[in-house]
Amino acid sequence: MTEYKSIITNHKIEKVKLHVNDLQTGMYICDLDRPWRETPFPVLGFEIDNNQTIQEVMQYCQYVEIDVDRSRVEDVVINQLPPGSIFNVNGSSFQLDEIETAESLRKQTTNLVNTFWDEIRYGISPDIYLAKSAAQECVASMLRNPEMMIFLVQLQSKDGHRGQEAFNSCIYSLLIGHLLNLTHKQLQNLATSALLHDMGKVLIPEDILNKTGKLTDEEHSIIRTHSQAGREIILSSGSLSLGTADVAYAHHENLDGTGYPRGLQGDQLSMFSKIVGVVDKYDAITSTMPYRPARDHFRAVYILKYLARDKKIDERLCTMLTTYLGVYPPGSIVELTSKEVAIVLNSDPSRRHQPQILVVRDKHKEPCQRFVDLTEKSVDENGDTYRIAYMHRTGDFGIYPNQYFTLILQSIG
Numbered sequence: 001m002t003e004y005k006s007i008i009t010n011h012k013i014e015k016v017k018l019h020v021n022d023l024q025t026g027m028y029i030c031d032l033d034r035p036w037r038e039t040p041f042p043v044l045g046f047e048i049d050n051n052q053t054i055q056e057v058m059q060y061c062q063y064v065e066i067d068v069d070r071s072r073v074e075d076v077v078i079n080q081l082p083p084g085s086i087f088n089v090n091g092s093s094f095q096l097d098e099i100e101t102a103e104s105l106r107k108q109t110t111n112l113v114n115t116f117w118d119e120i121r122y123g124i125s126p127d128i129y130l131a132k133s134a135a136q137e138c139v140a141s142m143l144r145n146p147e148m149m150i151f152l153v154q155l156q157s158k159d160g161h162r163g164q165e166a167f168n169s170c171i172y173s174l175l176i177g178h179l180l181n182l183t184h185k186q187l188q189n190l191a192t193s194a195l196l197h198d199m200g201k202v203l204i205p206e207d208i209l210n211k212t213g214k215l216t217d218e219e220h221s222i223i224r225t226h227s228q229a230g231r232e233i234i235l236s237s238g239s240l241s242l243g244t245a246d247v248a249y250a251h252h253e254n255l256d257g258t259g260y261p262r263g264l265q266g267d268q269l270s271m272f273s274k275i276v277g278v279v280d281k282y283d284a285i286t287s288t289m290p291y292r293p294a295r296d297h298f299r300a301v302y303i304l305k306y307l308a309r310d311k312k313i314d315e316r317l318c319t320m321l322t323t324y325l326g327v328y329p330p331g332s333i334v335e336l337t338s339k340e341v342a343i344v345l346n347s348d349p350s351r352r353h354q355p356q357i358l359v360v361r362d363k364h365k366e367p368c369q370r371f372v373d374l375t376e377k378s379v380d381e382n383g384d385t386y387r388i389a390y391m392h393r394t395g396d397f398g399i400y401p402n403q404y405f406t407l408i409l410q411s412i413g
């Protein structure tokens with residue numbers, strides 16, 4: 001069972017950077033955003049024992065790092081994230097050349113994964129090591145501008161396309177890895193692992209992968225072989241780490257031991273397998289599958305929370321992803337109280353309910369195009385409250401956010 005134990009199996013998350021507004025009693029502060037000597041706090045760190053301590057920390061610091069293992073809290077809930085890692089407070093701040101570069105990277109990466117599939121199916125050994133270079137580029141882009149990369153992923157139509165799935169998982173995984181303060185090298189390994197985690201599906205017959213009806217038990221069994229097949233493909237390359245093979249092997253395991261193929265539990269799973277396990281589920285739920293339409297973000301968050309509560313997936317990693325994405329992530333299709341329908345573009349993290357939007361259907365559901373910043377517009381022309389009322393699924397009213405990509409680029413360039 002431990003033959004292919006990951007090189008990161010024993011990796012522990014030690015520190016998480018938090019805004020002081022997110023501090024809770026029981027958290028153990030191990031680092032500050034200023035020299036300890038400029039504060040009255042003990043240099044070896046300290047536990048927050050009451051709200052008074054939180055108030056004192058707020059007087060000196062904006063961000064602190066907490067030692068997760070030494071903290072006595074059930075969840076680290078992050079509402080306000082560190083600077084440079086999250087949306088700029090001013091909202092749309094992407095440079096046109098930046099997003100064009102990112103879009104080019106997305107296309108190259110998805111094409112690379114698609115090429116791997118084609119080569120394997122034609123009996124050609126792919127140069128899987130190239131995934132490592134692509135992963136490095138993804139890490140660099142995420143570190144430069146994570147909000148833009150998430151924006152890019154969220155805006156795509158999620159149709160179960162293998163290359164796009166791999167890219168989505170890579171970017172969502174890097175988001176969590178970034179929030180966990182993983183090192184650059186760890187992020188590169190995580191990105192490579194996420195990009196290749198589902199490669200084993202290449203050996204599953206297309207008629208099973210694309211089946212629109214209910215799978216038989218035998219077909220389920222065949223699909224489940226993709227974990228081991230993926231591990232073997234990665235190992236056969238001879239150029240990637242055991243950790244990458246381990247993620248392919250273990251990304252369908254559950255913390256409670258009910259997953260497959262080995263029924264591993266909790267600490268038997270590497271942190272990277274847990275991360276990819278969470279993001280793979282989020283992406284699958286919000287993607288169109290042959291046997292069901294895509295589900296909206298609300299539904300995905302609900303399902304993930306349910307899975308976390310039942311100890312199928314890691315609750316803290318789940319919370320990191322869903323908290324970052326917020327209530328209305330970019331690319332969401334929302335209906336306003338005015339009956340107009342819009343695509344969410346971007347939002348200030350402190351005002352997640354008031355994003356910038358592109359209205360694409362008027363109140364009669366006729367096509368239109370109008371940019372609105374809900375932080376600036378609180379009432380409609382009739383003086384009625386102007387806010388988001390519902391979330392719809394991609395494709396509702398014939399709206400696919402990626403069709404507006406050029407227009408959106410122009411608006412933020």
Ligand SMILES: [Fe+2]
Nearest residue numbers: 197198251252
């Ligand atoms: Fe999978």
